[in-house]
Amino acid sequence: MTLRIGFVGVGGISRRHLGNAAARQDVEIVGHADIRPERARAAADKYGGNAYDHCTRLLDTEKPDAVVICTPPDAHGDIEEACAERGVPFFVEKPVAVNLDLAARAKRAVDRSGLVTQVGYMYRFSHGVQKARELLAGRRIAMVQQHFYMPGLPPPEWWPYLERSGGQLTEQATHMLDLGRFLCGDVVAVTGTQARVRDWRPRPDTPEPGGLRWTADPFTIPDTTALTLQYASGALGTLSCSMVPGTAWDNGFRIVAEGLIVTIDGGNVSWRGQEEGSVSAGENWQSYVLYDFFDAVIEGRPARVPYDEGVRSLAISLAGHASAAQGGTPVDPRDLIRDLGL
Numbered sequence: 001m002t003l004r005i006g007f008v009g010v011g012g013i014s015r016r017h018l019g020n021a022a023a024r025q026d027v028e029i030v031g032h033a034d035i036r037p038e039r040a041r042a043a044a045d046k047y048g049g050n051a052y053d054h055c056t057r058l059l060d061t062e063k064p065d066a067v068v069i070c071t072p073p074d075a076h077g078d079i080e081e082a083c084a085e086r087g088v089p090f091f092v093e094k095p096v097a098v099n100l101d102l103a104a105r106a107k108r109a110v111d112r113s114g115l116v117t118q119v120g121y122m123y124r125f126s127h128g129v130q131k132a133r134e135l136l137a138g139r140r141i142a143m144v145q146q147h148f149y150m151p152g153l154p155p156p157e158w159w160p161y162l163e164r165s166g167g168q169l170t171e172q173a174t175h176m177l178d179l180g181r182f183l184c185g186d187v188v189a190v191t192g193t194q195a196r197v198r199d200w201r202p203r204p205d206t207p208e209p210g211g212l213r214w215t216a217d218p219f220t221i222p223d224t225t226a227l228t229l230q231y232a233s234g235a236l237g238t239l240s241c242s243m244v245p246g247t248a249w250d251n252g253f254r255i256v257a258e259g260l261i262v263t264i265d266g267g268n269v270s271w272r273g274q275e276e277g278s279v280s281a282g283e284n285w286q287s288y289v290l291y292d293f294f295d296a297v298i299e300g301r302p303a304r305v306p307y308d309e310g311v312r313s314l315a316i317s318l319a320g321h322a323s324a325a326q327g328g329t330p331v332d333p334r335d336l337i338r339d340l341g342l
């Protein structure tokens with residue numbers, strides 16, 4: 001079987017997925033939809049398929065077997081509903097939305113349709129993380145220490161706006177928060193504090209760190225966030241994220257469990273205690289999440305990170321924002337989901 005795939009939103013991250021999709025013999029890329037038609041045209045020229053300026057035109061003309069959605073965090077809801085109405089399975093990049101109202105619309109449509117869905121939480125699939133999950137199963141976990149540091153501001157124009165990106169906590173640290181859920185279970189309370197440490201206003205001769213931006217105006221997001229997390233298991237956790245370092249990417253975990261300390265560095269994992277070892281992420285490991293989706297559609301089985309998982313992980317970031325806005329009152333992410341009747 002050849003899986004006929006459409007792409008919706010062909011900016012930065014779509015290039016990774018387009019390259020990985022093109023590498024599969026059993027996948028044909030049939031169309032690209034972007035509100036910037038020149039981007040859809042450029043993707044079509046490079047990867048084949050036709051260019052569209054709206055996702056419904058792509059869906060109704062090409063009738064793809066599945067769609068890969070790589071739109072910004074505030075551009076969700078309509079696209080997922082359009083896929084669900086037509087029974088088209090979709091892969092969607094994290095975070096599933098910038099707020100739970102948009103996510104709820106998509107989730108209701110997904111639930112009604114019973115579609116195969118996958119959220120792009122790629123860290124779950126690395127060989128190292130798979131090993132960590134095996135090592136932690138059945139052990140008491142005491143502490144889940146997570147961090148995501150990056151050298152500056154990513155290029156997309158929507159990034160410095162809180163209502164468009166959700167800031168680093170929603171857009172990016174969601175990778176770590178999701179991994180925390182995957183390895184250590186649900187979070188039942190979040191307290192948050194946020195700060196703006198740097199002056200991000202444009203200044204003459206400001207060096208740009210490694211392809212990222214170092215200034216923006218306006219800039220309405222915090223650049224530094226600290227969360228404390230309480231897990232349903234009784235474990236405690238923290239998340240630190242910041243855009244201030246200006247030097248290197250650094251994301252990972254330390255999980256303190258009975259008899260074992262597990263360190264996650266990107267997709268690589270090492271552990272020490274009652275036993276010692278390490279497992280690396282795997283070759284081209286960032287493709288695994290997409291390939292699991294393709295295989296799920298072909299085999300007619302659920303994918304491993306269905307849409308609902310994305311909603312639950314998003315709710316932790318939003319609980320962190322809500323807590324920070326309330327001066328640090330604990331917020332239960334499950335309440336945010338329940339309030340929407342999900």
Ligand SMILES: NC(=O)c1ccc[n+]([C@@H]2O[C@H](COP(=O)([O-])OP(=O)(O)OC[C@H]3O[C@@H](n4cnc5c(N)ncnc54)[C@H](O)[C@@H]3O)[C@@H](O)[C@H]2O)c1
Pocket residue numbers: 008009010011012013014033034035036039054055070071072073075093094095120122156157171172
């Ligand atoms: N998994 C990862 O490591 C990773 C890395 C980077 C980005 N992402 C996620 O991918 C998503 C996209 O990020 P990006 O960096 O590619 O952003 P981007 O701005 O570079 O690309 C988004 C594209 O979507 C298009 N678009 C916007 N609204 C649309 C709509 N309604 N219909 C069709 N196209 C539309 C834009 O014109 C743009 O070309 C974000 O949610 C981001 O968090 C994930």
